[in-house]
Amino acid sequence: MKEWVIALFLILLFPITSFSTTEEFIEVRASENSISFFPAEGSFPFLITRLYLDNKGKRNFNLLPQSLSLKDIEEGSHLLKLEVLDKEKEVHTSLYEINIKNNKMASFQLLVLQGNRLIPITRDKKGERLLLGLIKQEKDSSSLISLSQKFLVLFPESDSSEGVLFNLANIYEEREEYPKAFFFYKKFIKDYPESEKLGRARLRIGKILFGYGKYDEARDVYEKTLAFFPAEEESAKGLFQLASGYEIGEDYEKASAAYETYLLNYLEDSDYPLGIYRLANTYTTLGKILQGKIVIIKEEEIEEKEEEETTKTSETEEKPKEKKPQLSPEEKEKKAQVYYIQAYRLYEAFLLLYSNHRLCFDSQLELAILCQELNRYQESLNYLSSLERKNENKETIPKILYYQGLAKQSINEYKESITLFSKTMDYQNKEFAPLAKYQKGLSYFFLEDYSRGYGELNRFTSLYPEHHLLSLAKYYSLACLFYETMRKYTSEETFEYLQERMTPIVEELKELAMNYEGTEAGALAQALSEEGYEILAPEEEIEVVKGIIVDLSSYMEEALNKYPYGPDKLLFEEGMALVKQKKYKEAGGYFLALLSRFPESTLIISAHYQLALVYGNLTAYKQGIREFKELIKINPKDELADDSQYLIGYYYLCLESYKNAKRNFEKVIKSYPDSPRALWARKDIQIMEQKGLLEEKEEKKEKSEVSKNLPLKCHRSVSDKC
Structure with a gap:
């Protein structure tokens, strides 16, 4: 009753302006308890009766022009009829019906909030132009999303819908709302399969998948897109990420091919320096794979083995798949050296062209390590010494010291290498402290200081039982015992002591060979155990002649x-x-x-x-x-x-x-x-x-x-x- 009294009072107070259903609304103003509509020529507001927004039972309900929302209007007590056309996507496209004097009705599709103004949009060409204009003028991303969504539902057949939809996906991508960006890019591809932006949309989908770690799916998208849209303006980024995806998936041959294509075709791309660096890394990895220093087990190889086992057990007479021809060890080594040289040249080019790049330090460090694969140990030491002088990152010091130690060890400067490995261990780096301890023991072994070598290697096996060098550490620790025992007891008088001390060592070597069959440590242990059995053969008494052990290390x-x-x-x-x-x-x-x-x-x-x-x-x-x-x-x-x-x-x-x-x-x-x-x-x-x-055997025979x-x-x- 109170509402009607207020409405009657206002109607009597203000002159009533005629308002036809065909008249277009220009502006709507919201107050705390009412909404006012202004006609094109009118200067007085036409107040709609009973448009009272009741906040009873509402949480934090405060109707100000800036806070007025469709939800607020929907939940209020009013004469407006709200129809939500698409709840799933939360796109509020509503039909508002307004009762005017004499039961006449004016209607418009939605209200658009622009600053302090609420603008009604009609579903016609003028409304389309008006809403599109608002979209072009809008700077706030949240408002732009809202306007774009409303445009797409109101005017799906518009020529501008294609651009609005792509831009909407792009806005979500820029806001890092990737699931929504992914959804709208997919919708764009489905709705506009002939669009000039189709390739770009597909590349963006690949980028989003890559960002979420779905590398296989991303690679599939990139491969198909780049095959059909090689000239797309974003192809450079797509090809770079395709190469990165191959690299992450440990398919280094495809990664190198993709990086090569990228570097040949996109010299002006911002990621070009990174492409050089990554291709050099990939070449280095390929070389190490060929040399067996890195082992990659691919899923297809596992599947092939499973198929072979199934074929053996099954009764079918299907012909097995032809295997790829295997390279000989000599061919593998030759190809590995080619990869290393290519990587070496790329690192040098990177350092020459991008001396101030953020990856310059890393590139020089990788080049120093690569020099050791090419047996350029002095060059490696020069690079490492330079890095040590200008290094400001304490985390990289252990790595530099470790590879300095390796270089010294490789040129038989074992004492210097031991010092460097000891310094590396002082930093207690999780990666390089175990490696340094192993290599320190190895340097003692090469120095024929078997007691210290055994001590270092034995402690390594105790401290790092899960380390990938465990088998080799076990072998060299036993080898230290083996040769130290040989040194102490290789005389005719002490042969019985030699047998006593050597027998358990040889047995351990035999066990090691069995436990690590097919590995480098297993082969070494097998060979040394056979040598031990020959020495310990009970029917044999090897008379040790003068000069049976000759040390040529000084001559070397x-x-x-x-x-x-x-x-x-x-x-x-x-x-x-x-x-x-x-x-x-x-x-x-x-x-x-x-x-x-x-x-x-x-x-x-x-x-x-x-x-x-x-x-x-x-x-x-x-x-x-x-x-x-x-x-x-x-x-x-x-x-x-x-x-x-x-x-x-x-x-x-x-x-x-x-x-x-x-x-x-x-x-x-x-x-x-x-x-x-x-x-x-x-x-x-x-x-x-x-x-x-x-x-x-009792009497000494003539020679x-x-x-x-x-x-x-x-x-x-x-x-x-x-």
Whole structure:
């Protein structure tokens, strides 16, 4: 009743302006308890009766022009009829009906809040232009979202809807409301499949998926989009993220191809420096994968294995899938070196072109590490020393020190490397402290300081039982015990003590080989355990002759000091020249230097062979045997393998270990039946049997005169292999 009285009072107070249903509203003003509509020509407000917004029971209800909302009007007590057309998307598009004098009705589609004004929008061309104008003028993103959503529902067939929808998705993306941005980009692709912006919308979807860590889906979107829209203005970013997606998914070959395409086509893109850096990283990773330093197990490989197992167990006779041809170890090494050189050039280019870039320090550090893969240790040390001087980040110091230690270790400066590894450990870095401890033990091992080496490596196995280097640490700790025991007890008088101390070590090596079968540690443990069993063979009494252990490390250091960078061919030629001069120790130093500095050299087998002959001439037969065995392990089909197997037997003859000699001569006959050495081996076994050397052990036998036709020097030219 009170409302009617107020309405009647106001109607009598103000002149009534005629108001037709066809008249367009220009402005609506909201007060605390009413809404006033102004006609085009009218100067007096036409107050709608009973438009009283009741706040009874409402929470924090305060009607001010700025706070008036559709929800407020909907929940109030009024004569307006509100119809929400799309609740799911919360787009309030409402039809307002207003009762005017004499039951006439005026209607409009919605109210748009602009500042302190509420503007009604009619669903016609004029309303479309008015709302589109408001959208173009609006700067606030929240208001712009509201206006855009209303436009899309009111005018879905408008020519402007395409741009409004794309911009709406873009606004959500800029506001980092990615789920909503994703929804509207998808809607855009569905509603406007012929749009010029289709490629851009698809790339934006890929970007959002990538940001949410859905790399497989993102890669799929990028691949399809870039195939059809290569010239899209955002293709550079899309291609870069596609490459990043491959890299994250550990598909480094595709990553490198994508980065290469990006760098060739988008020189002006802002991410270009990062692209150079990332491609260099990818090349480095590919090289390490080829060398087996990084192992990537792909899902398809697991599936192939499962399929193979299923095929074996099933009764079907389907042909198995053809496998990709595998590269030989030599081909893998060659390809790895190509990748490393490409990465090296990219890092150098990055440092030259972008000396002030935020990744300049990281690039120089990666280049220093890469130099070690290329055997450029002094260059690596130069870069690392430079980084150490200008480094301001304490977190990177352990990494710099560690790789300095590795470089020093690689050039046989073991004492300096131990100091650097100790400094690294002082920082207690989670990544590099364990690595430094392992490498410190290894440096002691190379120094033949087996006691300290064992101590460091044994503590490593205790402190880091889950570390990926655990198996190698176990091997080298046992190897330290092995060689220290050999050093202490390699004499005829102490052979019983040697057997007592060596037996448990050899048993542990055998167990280690079984536990880590198929790994580097397993292979090393197997080889050393076999060597141990040969020493401990109960039927054998190896008489230790003078010079059975020869230390050539000082000669190796002299060779490396003279030729610190090689190359390998020069070291080999120098060694061969000294052999001709019968300077065997000096020659052995050069062969050891080649083996140490260039472990991947094509001359590695020849170096092992010549070093074994050197040891033979120095009567260090056991060391010679070890070199021959290493040669055979590297390549049992090499042209020097039959010679090596025969000479192992011959060296055992020199040690008067006749049964071991026979065992190895039999291996020649079995493994190399067509070799001339097989005939020699049969003859030597026959002579040993005739002389009874395989039966009596109590009395010392006269030294065998077998194989007098084989002097201890290279009887086959290998210099042409250089």
